[in-house]
Amino acid sequence: MTVKVFALSTCPYCRMTRKYLDENAVAYDVVEVDLLEGQARTDAIDEVKRLSGGSSFPVVIIGDEVIVGFNKKRIKELLGL
Template sequence: MLKRVRLYSLSTCPVCKKVKEFLKNNSIETEIIEVDTLDSGEQWLAMKELKKINPDETFPTLVVETAVVGLNEEELKKILEVKD
């Protein structure tokens, strides 16, 4: 089942890099929004959207039809239906 996946990330965040690696290793097609690399207007819009999903505005925030904050591989496998 194909699910819409979006990752709000920072280019320098080590946990964000691990989430991206997890997604890549499991062939999960993802829209990645590197918030710190956006221009100021786009960054403002991205943060406004992120705040609706994750009021703490922490990174990484992965949205898989629902929000997953941080790196929780077991939860990600369950939501993304990744088989071991």
């Protein structure tokens, strides 16, 4: 199952999400939006808005499901942890 995290490098909930995934040996791709520049940053922000309906972080995509914010219970359910 594909897991992708849109995060900010300064966001505590983003760090908590990544730590939880790491502790459970979940492979995932991360996009640290605030560290991107130019069009890549604009594209990432547009994608976050499209997926979440806003600009909250983190945005976690597990398969076809989108989770906005750090929701340990939902992540656990979707990954079968």
